[in-house]
Amino acid sequence: MTTPDHQSPSPQPPDPAYQDRVYRSSAGIAGGVLLLAIALWLGIDALVQGTGRTPWLALAALILVVPLIVAFTLRPAAYANDERLRIRNPFRIVVLPWGQVGALRSGYSNEVVTTSGAKYQLWAVPVSLRARKRAARRAARAAAAGDRDVQSRGRGFGGPGGGAAGDAPLRAEADQIMDDLRELQETRGNAGTAQGEVTVRWAYEVVAPVVAGAVLLVILVAMG
Known part of the structure; x- marks a missing residue:
């Protein structure tokens, strides 16, 4: 019972x-x-x-x-969640639902391009060419260390993979942030809650x- x-x-x-x-x-x-x-x-x-x-x-x-x-x-700051990207620039605040983001571009500056072609610079994520060069050198050293590790394992010896170089980030901080934002845009761009209009406020x-x-x-x- x-x-x-x-x-x-x-x-x-x-x-x-x-x-x-x-x-x-x-x-x-x-x-x-x-x-x-x-x-x-x-x-x-x-x-x-x-x-x-x-x-x-x-x-x-x-x-x-x-x-x-x-x-x-x-x-300057950028706020990102699963629904939208909010950009706080020096004189404007721009809110972009992911469905309105067409591309995130990195060159001498980082910017967002909407599906209609409007461009907004990300002041909160400045580009550092020096940081990019340092990251490129770390990536080259890590690749070389990885090749040596593969060769040593082929001869029957163990050992660490990339050593200290493998512990350091292989992308500049600004480029890594842009990669994170691109991933959000790709995964959330078609979501129903990520649609709407772009708003700009002075x-x-x-x-x-x-x-x-x-x-x-x-x-x-x-x-x-």
């Missing part, structure tokens, strides 16, 4: 949405922090110690320069203070 269930198990909550993979330039962030420190040090010193119109000029310059530094160094929180600082600086200079 079986005992009937008096209460069915409670339904499980839906799985949470996939979290974004965030891509940013560590070198850009480090450079931005350094530039901000220098700009604030010089600007605040001029505000405190300056005389005449100098404090006003320093204030206008800070209003103009600080948002520009943030825009080009700290702000970053007024950056544009407004830059314009205000530029106008104030021009007025102060014109006033003599």
Whole structure:
């Protein structure tokens, strides 16, 4: 005799949405922090110690320069999940469903090309030719080490495959990021949840203070 269930198990909550993979330039962030420190040090010193119109000029310059530094160094980021790629560039935010992404190109810069032909640069994933050359040299050394390992095993000797060279990444970081994004685009481009329209929004929180600082600086200079 079986005992009937008096209460069915409670339904499980839906799985949470996939979290974004965030891509940013560590070198850009480090450079931005350094530039901000220098700009604030010089600007605040001029505000405190300056005389005449100098404090006003320093204030206008800070209003103009600080948002520009943030825009080009700290702000750029790329957010990718199974549904879309969101690009946060210095002055714009672009949201591209994977179904609208036609290609991801790497040259002297990394960019996204939509199915309609529009191009958007990935400021968060800058190209480093030096990193590419280092990765190419590592790949060449790993290939040579692999050939030697195959030959030694053929003679009956064991040994490690690539040694230290095999432990290092064989692709530049930016190129590896682009490979990851291409894989997402290829696997998710036809998914129903990855369709929609491309949206572009101006970053007024950056544009407004830059314009205000530029106008104030021009007025102060014109006033003599």
